[in-house]
Structure formats: C-alpha cells, structure tokens
Amino acid sequence: MEYKDIIEKLQKIRHLYEQILHDDIGVIVIDKATSALKKQKPVKIEKEWDGYYGKNEPCCGSCGAYIKEYDKYCGRCGQKIDWEE
Secondary structure, three states, X not given: OOHHHHXXXXXXXXXXXXXXXXXXXXXXXXXXXXXXXHOOOOEEOXXXXXXXXXXXXXXXXXXXXXXXXOOOEOOOOOOEEEOOO
C-alpha cells in the first residue's frame, strides 16, 4: 500500500469517527497519526544565506529551521529530510 493510499484511508476512518461515532478522541488520534505519517515523506532542503558566516545554510523545507548537515529529521518539526540535490 502506498503512502497516499494510507492517508486516504485514514481520512475515511476520520470521517467515520467524526460524523457517525461522534468520537472526538478518535478524531484527534487519527489526526496525529496522519500528521506523523506525513512527516515520514522526505522534503528537500532549502538554502538560506547566513550573513554572519557568509555562507548558505541548509534549512528544513517544511518549517524553515536551520538543520545540521545530513540530519535525518528536522530538530524543530520532525520532518524527514531529503538531502539529494
């Protein structure tokens, strides 16, 4: 099963909890699971010019936080990082 299929199924289950079962806790759990799953899909880094050091620094493509070279995940948001150019 592919990533987008899993997200789609989670959204259908969320609808069930929200509209039929009226289970707020179930909705929250599914939302958190969906968010965590989305962070497993790697995002490309962005480069930001650091005027103090005079060089391009790698930043998370999701939240923009500075990341250390070759970190697997962003320290701020937890997003998986794709270092491929």
